[in-house]
Amino acid sequence: MNQKVIFAIIILALIFILPFVALKIYHDQITSNIEDYSTSNSTNTIEPEPDFSTRIVLTANGLDFLITLEDNPTSRALYQKLPLEITMSDLAGEKYYYFSAPLPNNPTKVQSVNAGDLMLFEDNCLVLFYESSTTPYEYTYLGKIDHPAPLLNSIDQSPLEVKLAPYPTK
Secondary structure (H helix, E strand, O other), X not given: OOHHHHHHHHHXXXXXXXXHHHHHHHHHHHHHHHHXXXXXXXXXXXXXXXXXXXXXXXXXXXXXXXXXXXXOHHHHHHHHOOOEEEEEEEEOOEEEEEOOOOOOOOOXXXXXXXXXXXXXXXXXXXXXXXXXXXXXXXXXXXXXXXXXXXXXHHOOOOOEEEEEEEOOOO
């Protein structure tokens, strides 16, 4: 083989392998942070969970992701439902789940959404965007995945099993 073909093969291999390596490193860092917290805070006293924290953990495709929530009535109501295990359906760049009961909402016309945004459509539809786009719809902003790339790269159009839980607090 000539050098150009070998070089092209090496480049293609790197393009396909590097995202998986980055995903594994990110997952290991998040898991390590959670394990470090659990180990350093293992005492015999049980502290009550706070009524609200701006940090929650989303687990999907075997990976943990931190979400920073807005401090608003809708995010507070979502937090009170945690922990949750839900199956999110797919619709053109977003995963969604309908709650059986409404949440408080304050929808605004957002013009555009970003990959990693977590929003409420109407008063009972939780939406996780995995593609950025413009939108004519109104949403109540809940928060955003802090580092969404590994999750977004692993999402396809099939239903997504998701766990949402409070982030461990001191």
